[in-house]
Structures are given as structure tokens and as C-alpha cells.
Amino acid sequence: xxxxxxxxFRADLRVDDHPALAEACRAADRGxxxxxxxxxxxxxxxxxxxxxxxxLLRNLACLSERxxxxxxxLLIRSVPTFERVPAVLRDVARQxxxxxxxxNREYEVNERRRDEAVTSALTGAGxxxxxxxxxxxxxxGALHTRQGGDYTVFTPFKRAWTAHIEAHGLDAPRPAPRPxxxxxxxPDSIPEQIAGFDLSRGRPDLWPAGERVAQRxxxxxxxxxxxxxxxxxxxxxxxxxxxxxxxxTLGVLSPRRCLAEARDANDGxxxxxxxxxxxxxxxxIWREFYQHVLVAFPRVSMGRAFQPPTERLPWRTADADFAxxxxxxxxxxxxxxxxxxxxxxxxxxxxxxxxxxxYLAKDLLIDWxxxxxxxxxxxxxxxLASNNGGWQWAASTGTDAVPYFRIFxxxxxxRKFDPDGEFIREWVPELRDVATRAxxxxxxxxxxxxxxDYPAPLCDHTAARQRAIEVFKAVxxxxx
DNA sequence: TGAAATGTTGGGGCG
DNA sequence: ACGCCCCAACATTTC
Numbered sequence: 029x030x031x032x033x034x035x036x037f038r039a040d041l042r043v044d045d046h047p048a049l050a051e052a053c054r055a056a057d058r059g060x061x062x063x064x065x066x067x068x069x070x071x072x073x074x075x076x077x078x079x080x081x082x083x084l085l086r087n088l089a090c091l092s093e094r095x096x097x098x099x100x101x102l103l104i105r106s107v108p109t110f111e112r113v114p115a116v117l118r119d120v121a122r123q124x125x126x127x128x129x130x131x132n133r134e135y136e137v138n139e140r141r142r143d144e145a146v147t148s149a150l151t152g153a154g155x156x157x158x159x160x161x162x163x164x165x166x167x168x169g170a171l172h173t174r175q176g177g178d179y180t181v182f183t184p185f186k187r188a189w190t191a192h193i194e195a196h197g198l199d200a201p202r203p204a205p206r207p208x209x210x211x212x213x214x215p216d217s218i219p220e221q222i223a224g225f226d227l228s229r230g231r232p233d234l235w236p237a238g239e240r241v242a243q244r245x246x247x248x249x250x251x252x253x254x255x256x257x258x259x260x261x262x263x264x265x266x267x268x269x270x271x272x273x274x275x276x277t278l279g280v281l282s283p284r285r286c287l288a289e290a291r292d293a294n295d296g297x298x299x300x301x302x303x304x305x306x307x308x309x310x311x312x313i314w315r316e317f318y319q320h321v322l323v324a325f326p327r328v329s330m331g332r333a334f335q336p337p338t339e340r341l342p343w344r345t346a347d348a349d350f351a352x353x354x355x356x357x358x359x360x361x362x363x364x365x366x367x368x369x370x371x372x373x374x375x376x377x378x379x380x381x382x383x384x385x386x387y388l389a390k391d392l393l394i395d396w397x398x399x400x401x402x403x404x405x406x407x408x409x410x411x412l413a414s415n416n417g418g419w420q421w422a423a424s425t426g427t428d429a430v431p432y433f434r435i436f437x438x439x440x441x442x443r444k445f446d447p448d449g450e451f452i453r454e455w456v457p458e459l460r461d462v463a464t465r466a467x468x469x470x471x472x473x474x475x476x477x478x479x480x481d482y483p484a485p486l487c488d489h490t491a492a493r494q495r496a497i498e499v500f501k502a503v504x505x506x507x508x
Numbered sequence: 509t510g511a512a513a514t515g516t517t518g519g520g521g522c523g
Numbered sequence: 524a525c526g527c528c529c530c531a532a533c534a535t536t537t538c
Contacts, residue, residue: 262509378509379509382509421509430509430510431510433510433511434509434510434511435510435511436509436510436511437510437511437512440510440511441510490512493511493512
């Protein structure tokens with residue numbers, strides 16, 4: 029057997045616990061070559077944020093360095109869209125005499141189509157093509173209900189997921205491969221600009237790159253903050269969360285490593301034991317759930333609601349309201365704080381994601397897809413499955429979504445989770461000197477607004493809530 | 509991973 | 524001492 033393997037990197041920018049890379053290194057005795065394909069127009073049409081692309085390039089540079097130390101060159105190719113990817117990979121394989129292609133599967137619709145085209149093109153060119161499951165801990169499609177269907181409710185999914193791991197064991201994270209004897213060729217340099225993306229929007233101070241950094245964040249989190257995670261995770265001012273999502277999204281961190289270490293921090297248990305690790309593991313399972321839902325019901329990511337009757341909701345156009353929401357000028361302090369955090373950092377605390385999403389879909393009655401797109405365009409951790417799942421949850425259109433009548437009162441939420449207004453004051457500085465009581469009261473600012481240059485609320489929450497309930501009730505009644 | 513409306517209870521002010 | 528009212532405080536129901 030004489031093999032030279034081409035490893036195609038995508039959202040798996042690491043060498044640790046990387047199934048395709050590990051298997052390629054095991055099988056190849058004539059060297060390994062890595063390749064990454066930049067697709068600016070495709071990324072643009074998928075609404076990738078500037079800050080996400082900037083973060084990706086820095087991680088790509090780190091990956092290239094680590095691969096070089098393993099004597100594996102990382103090649104960089106650039107094509108506008110996915111259609112050109114098979115031809116580019118075939119050319120690379122030919123140029124470097126590779127006889128096998130290794131990659132980890134991606135599950136989104138366009139990505140799957142691309143991967144199928146690559147597989148058939150390279151198989152046709154005589155290569156041995158090997159694909160691996162990596163994105164989730166339990167592969168999509170591995171879990172079914174007793175009737176053989178797909179899970180659409182989180183709790184039974186979680187039960188099956190946990191049982192699956194307890195039955196099959198959790199694969200130990202694979203160590204990074206050992207350095208090879210020689211470098212097949214020199215690595216390519218990482219581009220400094222990508223057409224259509226403003227890389228000056230990056231925040232390397234908040235999101236340092238590289239898998240060592242990511243693993244350090246994980247172990248720091250699990251050796252301390254995870255203890256108070258259950259209590260503090262809903263407090264946006266507390267920084268009680270792991271902030272690992274950007275690293276998981278680009279595969280800088282392995283989800284199996286996250287679970288393995290969280291389990292170690294909980295005496296080897298998954299769903300009983302310490303509250304902190306168990307709650308955090310639950311969030312990992314939500315991530316798995318939405319990946320599985322996307323594969324089982326691809327229409328959810330094609331602009332369709334999971335619950336068909338909700339397709340008939342009479343969303344308001346309200347362009348001015350939507351623009352105010354995007355800009356963080358809705359006049360509701362906690363909502364504006366969240367949206368401004370997103371714009372400035374590429375990240376939003378999960379409690380705030382739920383609050384601002386509910387406010388858009390229920391109070392403003394604006395189509396959740398517009399909010400979903402705004403999030404994707406600004407999130408450094410933008411992930412199709414999680415983002416879509418979260419939005420359809422908040423809009424009551426999704427799998428296991430919040431019931432339509434369960435509507436957040438943003439002021440009550442603020443009182444509960446930002447009781448001293450600390451988070452609001454950080455992100456809405458014009459309200460810095462306003463009394464906390466006034467921040468948490470829809471009528472609290474009436475006289476000061478003009479002087480503070482802070483807008484009046486776009487709507488009255490009580491009336492908006494009634495309107496949303498009426499509208500949902502109407503379309504769901506018609507469904508019977 | 510709600511909040512509001514409605515119902516119930518019990519303490520205390522007050523004539 | 525008693526009835527009445529008010530209204531927290533809590534429970535239940537409804538959306």
C-alpha cells in the first residue's frame with residue numbers, strides 16, 4: 029500500500045481529535061497534504077459575518093503552523109462558490125499525486141451537495157474518498173424513536189443521546205498525529221484579505237485564535253467557573269458562560285473533548301452529579317439536537333418553519349422597526365443592550381439571544397428569518413443549525429419550540445437576570461446614570477428620553493403581547 | 509428556558 | 524369583639 033492522502037479541512041480547524049486527519053496519517057505512507065478552500069461568494073450568500081471570517085483566517089494560520097510541525101503542508105485555494113470545489117480538489121490531488129481524500133462531513137444542505145459532488149468527482153478520478161463524522165458527539169442519523177422516526181422534542185432526544193453514549197461509550201479524543209518524516213511541499217501563505225469581507229471588524233482581543241487557546245479556555249472553564257454555571261449562566265453581567273461557541277463552530281475545539289472533560293469534572297457522569305457540569309453538558313446536547321434536526325428536516329434551514337401552520341403568520345413589514353432593532357435602538361434597555369453587545373463583539377449572551385429574539389418575533393411581530401439573518405451576519409459563532417434552531421424556538425415555529433403564548437416580558441427578564449442594571453449600563457451608556465428602577469419599567473424613562481437621546485419603546489409590551497397571542501391563535505386554529 | 513389573569517387565604521386596619 | 528375591607532402572598536388557570 030502506497031498512499032499519499034489529501035486532507036480537506038473545513039469547519040474542523042485543528043489537529044487534535046480530528047478523525048479525517050488521524051485516519052489519513054495512519055493510512056498514508058507517502059505523505060499527507062492538507063487543503064483549505066476559501067469560497068468568498070458562498071460565504072457571503074450564507075451570511076457569514078466579517079468577524080467570523082476574520083476569526084477563521086487567524087485560526088487557519090494557527091492550523092497551518094501546527095500542521096507544518098507535523099510535516100503536513102496546508103494548501104490554500106480560493107474559488108467563488110461551492111460549484112468549483114470538486115475541480116479544484118481534483119487539480120490539487122493530481123498536482124501532488126494524492127490517491128486518497130479524507131474529510132469530516134458537514135451536514136448543511138449546500139455543504140452536503142458540495143461534498144457529494146466532490147466525492148463523485150474524486151472517486152471518478154480514481155481516488156479513495158473517505159468521509160468521517162466529527163461535527164457532533166453522536167452522529168446525525170444515529171438516533172431514532174421507537175417508531176423509527178426522528179426526534180423533534182429535546183427531552184426524549186436527550187434521553188436517547190445519553191443512552192447511546194452509555195451503550196457505545198464515548199470515543200476517547202484522538203491525540204494529534206505524530207510528525208511525519210518529510211514535508212511534501214511548502215505550505216501556502218494565508219490571505220490577508222477576502223473579497224467582500226471587512227476583516228478590520230475582527231476582535232482578536234476577545235477571540236484569540238488557535239486550538240491551544242481553545243483547549244485552555246475549556247480547561248479553565250471546567251476547573252472553575254463551571255461550578256457556578258447553573259446559577260450564573262443566565263446573568264449576562266456575570267460572564268458565567270464558557271464562551272467556547274466560536275471555537276466549536278469552526279471546529280477549533282472538538283465537541284468530544286468538551287464532553288470528555290466535562291464528564292471528568294463530574295466524576296465520570298453525564299446526567300447526574302454536580303449541577304454545573306450537568307447543566308453545561310445539557311447545552312452541548314442542545315447543540316447536538318439542532319444538528320440532528322437540521323439533517324432530519326433540512327427544510328428548516330431552507331427558509332421554512334418546522335411547524336407548517338406558522339408559515340401563514342402575517343408578519344409585519346415594519347422596516348423602520350426592524351432597522352431600530354438591528355441598531356439596538358428599540359427603546360427597551362435590555363433588548364438594546366443585547367443587540368449592541370452583538371454588534372460590538374460578534375457574540376451575545378444566550379439569555380439575551382432569547383430576549384431579543386422573542387421581542388422581534390412576538391412584540392414586533394417581524395419575521396424570525398430576518399432576525400436569523402441579522403444574527404448570522406454579526407455572530408462570530410454563527411452556526412446554521414444552532415442559530416436556526418434558536419430562532420425557531422423563540423418564534424414558536426420550530427421543533428420543541430416555546431408555546432406561542434409563553435412570551436417574555438423584557439422588563440421582567442431584565443429585573444430577574446440583570447437586577448442591578450449592570451449589563452444594561454455597560455452596553456447602553458446613555459442610560460448609565462438612570463436609576464435601576466427606571467431601567468426596568470416601561471414607563472420609567474418618559475421624561476428623560478429626549479435629554480438622554482434614548483428612543484421611546486417601539487411598542488407597548490402589554491398590547492403587543494395580546495396582538496401576538498391573537499395572531500398565533502388565529503393561524504393555529506385554522507390548522508385544525 | 510413565562511407572564512398575566514384570576515382565585516384563595518389570612519393578617520391587620522378600622523369603624 | 525366583630526364584621527368589613529384591603530391587599531400582600533401564594534396558588535391555580537389561562538394564554
